[in-house]
Amino acid sequence: MDHQTEWRLDAARMLTEKLRKKTGIRAVMVGGSAARGYSDVYSDLELIAYWDRPPGTEEKRAIAGELGAVHRYPMIDHGHESALEIGNFPVDLWHKSVSVEEEVMERVLKSFSTDLGDNNVVDTVRTGIPLYGEDLVQVWQARTEQYPDELARRFLGEYLPHFHLRQLHFAAHRNNPAAFFNILSNIHSSLFIVLLALNGSYFPTYKWMFKRLHELPVKPENLEWRLREMYRESPTVAAGSLREVLEETLQLVEAQYPDQDTEFARYGVDQPLPERFSESPFEPNKQR
Incomplete structure (x- = not known):
């Protein structure tokens, strides 16, 4: 494993230890360049928290505060909510519900949707590295192995x-x-x-x-x-x-x-x- 990927995964494990304590979070997964082995010196860290329900805005803000994060972009930016900065390092923290993620996978794997956004979700799941709730993510990953x-x-x-x-x-x-x-x-x-x-x-x-x-x-x-x-x-x-x-x-x-x-x-x-x-x-x- 190269250095740029390795230290980003170490940071992800540290943050996951805090996220896993939150009631309602069923899994945490590394996505993006770190999961795919594509990290370079410009790469951020992408973390996805999978919930048993859609979390509220205040809940997500509280989590950002507990992680010691500030928002990288102003509220007018569409990426404001997920784009955080922790210790001057950019971290994208996505909050998704398990049911919505499974609906997207169903559209691609069973209904054969060619929507690129949906297909990117499946690619993210396929290449992701689960750090908490491994059983759930591994079931998803097994579904993606056979490309329809x-x-x-x-x-x-x-x-x-x-x-x-x-x-x-x-x-x-x-x-x-x-x-x-x-x-x-x-x-x-x-x-x-x-x-x-x-x-x-x-x-x-x-x-x-x-x-x-x-x-x-x-x-x-x-x-x-x-x-x-x-x-x-x-x-x-x-x-x-x-x-x-x-x-x-x-x-x-x-x-x-x-x-x-x-x-x-x-x-x-x-x-x-x-x-x-x-x-x-x-x-x-x-x-x-």
Whole structure:
């Protein structure tokens, strides 16, 4: 275990000793970068307290006070309630009820929801490190081990149509970097979702895209380097590089899911380069 992860987990254990004494808390789990082994010098600590009921606002404020915490952000910030600072170190403390967490897991694992927020909850549970109430969390984690095939198919059906290069080619040839990089990034994001589905991996949020891609076994060769290079290459070269990556990804999809409809995705990947029209092809109206 690396140093940045190790000392954050030590801090989590210390805080858990205080949290576990609160009536109503059934489990405490480390989430985020520390649980996934992604911590660096910029990482905070994410703790999730699972309650047998939704805790009240005053209850949560009292807990923050007992932990010696102050709020990092003003009340106008949507992250005010969970974003704490303890000993000048940022700690995100999330309060969730067991019933709500189980409802989210049910939506993903049984109803095959492709909502990315719900899928991130499942990924957090799957990768989390329980420090209290281990039996409860381990039951949840056992449920996440088998990635539903139907969930993968739904993600493929929803995100493969985003493999469309027409507007990217236009932005590249018109020297419109704002449009070009916006479209490029959006297609990268959809590519990430497709590869997660192929590998039976839940959504960890886009901020960990490259770390998770590094872990996936089924992907185009040298993928992370190739994606990063697209932001350094000229737009026309980058568009060609992206086309190659998408083509290789479609081959992986078709090998693993031969019955998956990829016709529109292939149509989008095979878009021709923009045609130039410098002169009118129409004859002027002749007066009679």
